[in-house]
Amino acid sequence: MVMTEESGAVRSSASPGVRFxxxxxxxxxxxxxxxxxxKHQGWVIPSALVGAALPLLPRLLGRAGEHGPGQLPAAAVPLHNLLNRAPIxxxxxxxxxxxxxxxxxxxxPFTFGMAxxxxxxxxxxxxxGLRTREGWQR
Structure with missing residues (x-):
């Protein structure tokens, strides 16, 4: 893990090649x-928007809990880790x-999964990426 000095925010220590x-x-x-x-329009538009927003939902819900800079509240971590696993x-x-x-x-539904x-x-x-139980970046 790499921690920035000014904010205490934590980022992944994945190599530049992996991140690329x-x-x-x-x-x-x-x-x-x-x-x-x-191409498809209709129901594809809202499904794409919901799919794109889904992995961000725990971060929004977790804003209310007690946490430090760069940390996700512990209560939001299980949902965050579930929704941020690529195989799903x-x-x-x-x-x-x-x-x-x-x-x-x-x-x-295909576009939902793709978004x-x-x-x-x-x-x-x-x-x-995924978080530890305490809410810190792995």
């Missing part, structure tokens, strides 16, 4: 998200790829 890979994945997924939203939105994308008769049937994964990837590229 996450950033590349995030950028590609973001372009794909935008493509899917423009990837599984949503895979499962919905095989459901439905037409692409329009699966576009909204969720995009937020995780961009967060990891920025140095954010």
């Amino acid at each position: 890979a996450w950033g590349t994945l995030g950028a590609l997924l973001l372009a794909w998200d935008i493509f899917e939203v423009l 939105p990837f599984a949503v994308m895979v499962v919905f790829s095989f459901l439905g008769d037409k692409p329009e049937d699966i576009a909204a 969720w994964l995009t937020t995780i990837a961009l967060g990891r590229a920025a140095g954010f």
